[in-house]
Amino acid sequence: MPGCYVTRRDTLRWTAFALAAAPVGLGPLVAPRRAGAAGTGAVTPAHLELVTLTEDEAILTWYTGATGSEDDLGRMEPAPADAEVVWGTDPARLDRTASSDRTDTPYHQVRLTGLEPGRTYHYQARSAGLPVPPTVFSLIDGNAVSTADGPAPGTGPFAFTVPMPPPGRFLFSVVLCNDLHVGETVAGRSGDIPGLEGVSQAPGLPPYPEVMFRSVAEDAARLGARFLLAAGDITAEAEPVDLRTAREMFDRFGERHTDWFLTRGNHDRAHDGDPYAACRVGRWQGHDCFADQFLPDDEPGWIATEAHGLRVLGLDTYDKPGKGSDSGGLSDDQMEWFRETVDADPDRPTVVFGHHPLVVEGSPYPVTDGSTLDAAQAATIVERYRANPGVFLHHAGHTHRNKRSDLPGAPGVVHQEVAAVKEYPGGFTLLRVHEGGYALNFHKASSDEAAAWLERSRTQIGHTWPQFALGSRVSDRNLVVERDLSGLEAAPASPDRATTAPPAPIPASSGSDDGAPPVLLTGLGLAAVTAGAGGLLALRRRRSGPPPATDVGIDDA
Numbered sequence: 001m002p003g004c005y006v007t008r009r010d011t012l013r014w015t016a017f018a019l020a021a022a023p024v025g026l027g028p029l030v031a032p033r034r035a036g037a038a039g040t041g042a043v044t045p046a047h048l049e050l051v052t053l054t055e056d057e058a059i060l061t062w063y064t065g066a067t068g069s070e071d072d073l074g075r076m077e078p079a080p081a082d083a084e085v086v087w088g089t090d091p092a093r094l095d096r097t098a099s100s101d102r103t104d105t106p107y108h109q110v111r112l113t114g115l116e117p118g119r120t121y122h123y124q125a126r127s128a129g130l131p132v133p134p135t136v137f138s139l140i141d142g143n144a145v146s147t148a149d150g151p152a153p154g155t156g157p158f159a160f161t162v163p164m165p166p167p168g169r170f171l172f173s174v175v176l177c178n179d180l181h182v183g184e185t186v187a188g189r190s191g192d193i194p195g196l197e198g199v200s201q202a203p204g205l206p207p208y209p210e211v212m213f214r215s216v217a218e219d220a221a222r223l224g225a226r227f228l229l230a231a232g233d234i235t236a237e238a239e240p241v242d243l244r245t246a247r248e249m250f251d252r253f254g255e256r257h258t259d260w261f262l263t264r265g266n267h268d269r270a271h272d273g274d275p276y277a278a279c280r281v282g283r284w285q286g287h288d289c290f291a292d293q294f295l296p297d298d299e300p301g302w303i304a305t306e307a308h309g310l311r312v313l314g315l316d317t318y319d320k321p322g323k324g325s326d327s328g329g330l331s332d333d334q335m336e337w338f339r340e341t342v343d344a345d346p347d348r349p350t351v352v353f354g355h356h357p358l359v360v361e362g363s364p365y366p367v368t369d370g371s372t373l374d375a376a377q378a379a380t381i382v383e384r385y386r387a388n389p390g391v392f393l394h395h396a397g398h399t400h401r402n403k404r405s406d407l408p409g410a411p412g413v414v415h416q417e418v419a420a421v422k423e424y425p426g427g428f429t430l431l432r433v434h435e436g437g438y439a440l441n442f443h444k445a446s447s448d449e450a451a452a453w454l455e456r457s458r459t460q461i462g463h464t465w466p467q468f469a470l471g472s473r474v475s476d477r478n479l480v481v482e483r484d485l486s487g488l489e490a491a492p493a494s495p496d497r498a499t500t501a502p503p504a505p506i507p508a509s510s511g512s513d514d515g516a517p518p519v520l521l522t523g524l525g526l527a528a529v530t531a532g533a534g535g536l537l538a539l540r541r542r543r544s545g546p547p548p549a550t551d552v553g554i555d556d557a
């Protein structure tokens, strides 16, 4: 995937993609169409997207640029404008108006609130008196603005149908995020392929991975998320300086294994070289600075947690030797732990998170072996899901896109790829748990700095990136599933966290509501290692015996 490691074979695939896309005007390698002559002072709106759709709210975003202009990224230069949405239940009578109170920004977000579940609404977004066209989808089916199937041409009105809420009482919510890539300075680079060189932050602004996670943490706190799961690629190359930065950001959000849990991605693997020399020797290769920062006392990279009755299993999907571009994999002892742990409580409502997806489907971009977990291991995991009907959600990162897939081998499980924190569409998915089901809703990071970076980074891969990353359907990023979760417990929203206070006085724990004492679980080779005041229990399986010796680099990245 862009932003990850590219083998020679991947380079050939990407080059073929670029060559095939350019001549037929599919967007890459061509500048965006201009709406008028340069220098008119006029504003042109673009990139309308229906990002978030819940049972009572729709969040729309778009961009305004200086008409006829073109900046170094091949897009219109940003130009502030007003923002409003006219909407209603009759497409011929859009009798309601929602406006942004901001006229000083080119990055627009308007919320339609008070929606009625089950109703279909029609809307048109406007800036400077002009209707806003949607983000163009030419490589894939679907659209960015409507729950209707197929393309959404023109400037609307567009339609969406509001989902019903998950049945029953709301219990608590959880943030699902991944791919922060702290330390990365170029987004969307695919080797040295012409036209796919990637995008950098604007001069003088803070590093984009930090801008993005800061906003995600603030948004998550405002939404009252009970805790946060980060599914790998926390850093760009697992350097100590970047791991320290990441750790400080997470610590400002809350307390490890109470407010946040994370797992390793391929970018976080042990590396060779001078920056890593002082870190512990890696299990598979090099020196493991990720483990030094996030896995104290020789903890393994996988984790089991129980919160408010919900079991959460975190997988280390690069628990293997390699240079990062090949398929993900679990070690034999991690796989054994996974089987034992998931089988130990088959009906327990369970969420699994880990970096590499089990499947990747419906991609307009080349899909390689490195896009997913090892196929045989993925099949084994799906088999265990089928045997353990309590599992209902698998959250993956790595692809940097929003995509919901069904797992034919485990019909009760939703497989949700979540877009990266660090780049367009840049944000997180909020899992809202109710007694009778759950909702998944993607939220773009909302700070001004984040919005500016999102509009820069959408130009990746010759401006085709949104067609891959946003999700081809509204339901790839917004979903409601009915199922019996009545055995779970309600939890109050977490109190405000000191997400912006620099630098890092560690805030008070958010979880003091139930005072659950630490619990030591025995059997199955499990031992409790942490127990947060909020009643969370992190479990680990102690490694048995020395790790297999290996130093194999298995690809040519």
Ligand SMILES: [Fe+2]
Pocket (backbone or CB within 6 Å): 003, 004, 179, 181, 233, 265, 267, 398, 400
């Ligand atoms: Fe990544």
